Amino acid sequence: MNAQPNKTAMKKPTVADNKPIAVELKAGEEYYFCACGKSSNQPFCDGSHKGTGFTPKAFTAEESGDAYLCNCKQSANQPFCDGTHAQVPANQVGK
Numbered sequence: 001m002n003a004q005p006n007k008t009a010m011k012k013p014t015v016a017d018n019k020p021i022a023v024e025l026k027a028g029e030e031y032y033f034c035a036c037g038k039s040s041n042q043p044f045c046d047g048s049h050k051g052t053g054f055t056p057k058a059f060t061a062e063e064s065g066d067a068y069l070c071n072c073k074q075s076a077n078q079p080f081c082d083g084t085h086a087q088v089p090a091n092q093v094g095k
């Protein structure tokens with residue numbers, strides 16, 4: 001076991017959930033997507049990223065309607081789900 005975090009390794013975000021979250025977006029509106037995974041207001045930033053090295057990802061919705069946003073925080077197409085959560089086991093949620 002390595003008790004000391006490896007400071008040179010890129011930190012991984014916390015897995016907020018191992019499935020995406022459906023939200024209703026409004027076209028033209030700006031949103032702050034939580035990239036650190038620690039927000040209590042998923043999938044949006046609530047300021048909990050302080051000290052994590054992560055910052056929220058600002059994006060403007062292109063269309064109004066339901067969108068599936070990434071909650072495993074490992075999508076390559078953030079803020080949107082790209083299916084990566086299928087490789088994230090349930091025991092990683094919250095870690």
Ligand code: FES
Nearest residue numbers: 034035045048049
């Ligand atoms: S709370 Fe996660 S990026 Fe702000």
